[in-house]
Amino acid sequence: MSTVSRRALVSVSDKTGLEDFVKGLTELGFEILSTGGTRRFLQQAGIPVIDVTSYTGFPEIMDGRVKTLHPKVHGAILGRPTLPGDATAIEQHGIIPFQLVVVNLYPFQQTVARPDVTFDEAVENIDIGGPSMVRSAAKNHAHVAIVTQPQQYAEVLQQLRSGALDEAYRRRLAAAAFEMTATYDRAISDYLAKVVSDNSESSFGPRLTLSFRLQQTLRYGENPHQRAAFYVEDHPTPGTLATARQLNGKELSYNNLLDLDAARAAVLDFRQPAASVIKHNNPCGLAIAESLADAFHKAYEGDPVSAFGSIIGLNRVVDAATAEAMCAPGRFIEAVIAPGYDADALEILTTKPKWKANVRLMQVEFTDADRGAPDYRRVSGGLLVQDRDDLLQSDAGWQVVTKRAPSQAELADLKFAWAVCRHVKSNAIVFAKDGMLLGAGAGQMSRLDSSIIAAFKAGERSQGGVVASDAFFPFRDGIDAAAKAGIRSAIQPGGSKNDAEVIAACDQHGIAMMFTGMRHFRH
Numbered sequence: 001m002s003t004v005s006r007r008a009l010v011s012v013s014d015k016t017g018l019e020d021f022v023k024g025l026t027e028l029g030f031e032i033l034s035t036g037g038t039r040r041f042l043q044q045a046g047i048p049v050i051d052v053t054s055y056t057g058f059p060e061i062m063d064g065r066v067k068t069l070h071p072k073v074h075g076a077i078l079g080r081p082t083l084p085g086d087a088t089a090i091e092q093h094g095i096i097p098f099q100l101v102v103v104n105l106y107p108f109q110q111t112v113a114r115p116d117v118t119f120d121e122a123v124e125n126i127d128i129g130g131p132s133m134v135r136s137a138a139k140n141h142a143h144v145a146i147v148t149q150p151q152q153y154a155e156v157l158q159q160l161r162s163g164a165l166d167e168a169y170r171r172r173l174a175a176a177a178f179e180m181t182a183t184y185d186r187a188i189s190d191y192l193a194k195v196v197s198d199n200s201e202s203s204f205g206p207r208l209t210l211s212f213r214l215q216q217t218l219r220y221g222e223n224p225h226q227r228a229a230f231y232v233e234d235h236p237t238p239g240t241l242a243t244a245r246q247l248n249g250k251e252l253s254y255n256n257l258l259d260l261d262a263a264r265a266a267v268l269d270f271r272q273p274a275a276s277v278i279k280h281n282n283p284c285g286l287a288i289a290e291s292l293a294d295a296f297h298k299a300y301e302g303d304p305v306s307a308f309g310s311i312i313g314l315n316r317v318v319d320a321a322t323a324e325a326m327c328a329p330g331r332f333i334e335a336v337i338a339p340g341y342d343a344d345a346l347e348i349l350t351t352k353p354k355w356k357a358n359v360r361l362m363q364v365e366f367t368d369a370d371r372g373a374p375d376y377r378r379v380s381g382g383l384l385v386q387d388r389d390d391l392l393q394s395d396a397g398w399q400v401v402t403k404r405a406p407s408q409a410e411l412a413d414l415k416f417a418w419a420v421c422r423h424v425k426s427n428a429i430v431f432a433k434d435g436m437l438l439g440a441g442a443g444q445m446s447r448l449d450s451s452i453i454a455a456f457k458a459g460e461r462s463q464g465g466v467v468a469s470d471a472f473f474p475f476r477d478g479i480d481a482a483a484k485a486g487i488r489s490a491i492q493p494g495g496s497k498n499d500a501e502v503i504a505a506c507d508q509h510g511i512a513m514m515f516t517g518m519r520h521f522r523h
């Protein structure tokens with residue numbers, strides 16, 4: 001038996017804060033045992049360390065695949081010295097129990113997050129010995145404290161200095177340890193499931209396990225009587241809402257988050273400066289222009305009544321002109337999401353009386369990295385999974401089906417209206433002109449009702465404009481309503497058994513129509 005009273009096993013990949021922590025442990029009388037890399041790191045810092053191989057009498061083998069997987073290591077972690085049977089085994093096999101185990105794992109999640117990662121690299125970053133020690137120590141928390149994160153170091157030292165780590169504290173450490181190994185294993189199984197599904201005919205594996213961590217609890221859900229929280233992925237893709245930073249304003253609500261996501265998505269599709277105005281998850285305004293300020297102005301004026309209390313999405317760094325336009329008298333905005341705010345814009349938006357401390361300003365990188373990610377929707381007792389309908393659009397395969405082809409200006413508006421349309425709840429009808437959404441018929445149970453609403457919203461402005469429909473027009477009535485409003489061009493997927501009747505209606509009204517061959521339902 002050793003004469004030292006306390007032993008710690010330290011084996012970590014992330015060496016953050018390690019030197020100070022282990023120095024603290026040695027000052028408290030701990031003898032330190034470590035694996036190769038950790039031992040070298042600590043010795044370079046002048047800390048006395050025993051190599052774990054000199055304790056086990058067995059070398060590290062197979063490029064480190066086996067370093068701590070030894071009965072003298074696991075016996076020293078799992079042994080219960082207070083039990084006669086365990087005490088005998090400890091004595092017989094020359095085991096020296098550990099009171100503290102400090103382990104963090106190979107960076108599997110960070111490795112597979114790299115776009116250029118190879119399968120072999122990913123596999124080599126699956127830690128085996130580390131989780132085994134963590135699980136052993138967490139199971140035996142009655143005798144052993146398990147430390148798995150650098151963030152725990154300061155508190156652990158403080159607890160040790162004030163006496164000992166009591167059982168309740170060790171149990172908390174054990175709970176954190178099992179949570180860590182569960183997350184780690186889930187990351188491995190998700191990665192492998194993705195590799196398997198990418199290589200198989202069906203993209204969907206036999207089981208789906210999702211893991212999210214709590215980012216914030218929310219005051220309430222869609223309504224005040226509903227509890228709510230925002231959970232995010234462990235390593236969210238840059239540019240997603242989970243990575244957005246709040247620069248100003250009140251606490252975010254559940255509905256704010258939903259609308260901010262829609263506001264960002266609606267402007268992400270455009271390469272020109274674009275602005276979206278979101279209400280209840282639908283754009284009531286959306287526009288593109290030469291400058292961001294003009295885009296915002298056109299978007300807000302698309303439907304200024306509905307825009308009151310809206311969420312704004314902007315796809316350029318906000319400048320002073322756009323900031324001034326958003327603060328103009330009579331405009332009321334709840335939140336803004338943009339890739340940034342220049343110093344002048346931030347000054348304006350954080351000092352204007354109604355904005356300061358009120359309007360939520362969110363900053364997020366605008367990238368395409370998240371496109372095509374899976375989309376999940378809860379139904380009672382299950383989860384619906386699909387590819388998100390957000391791939392960059394192309395006009396390859398579009399065809400003119402009417403006698404008249406759209407003019408260049410009409411074609412530009414048709415492309416714009418088609419891009420807007422997939423952000424509107426079905427049945428979606430969009431009237432647009434000059435890069436500006438004039439009227440949206442959203443979420444109606446009949447396409448004709450959506451057409452009538454879009455025409456009503458657009459009013460006189462729809463003269464010479466275009467209409468986009470997220471799914472085919474089943475009858476000519478939607479086209480008749482658009483023609484009555486002065487629409488000159490239409491875009492829709494086509495594919496109805498009544499296509500001939502709808503095309504004839506367009507020809508009769510002199511409307512040019514294009515079929516895209518792709519539907520954009522958004523239920």
Ligand SMILES: NC(=O)c1ncn([C@@H]2O[C@H](COP(=O)(O)O)[C@@H](O)[C@H]2O)c1NC=O
Pocket residue numbers: 011012013014034035036037038039064065066067068069103104105106126127128129130131
């Ligand atoms: N194979 C083993 O027996 C083993 N024992 C500990 N590890 C891991 O090796 C890392 C530390 O290694 P080193 O001290 O050599 O830098 C830790 O992240 C630890 O979790 C192992 N590695 C992987 O499984």
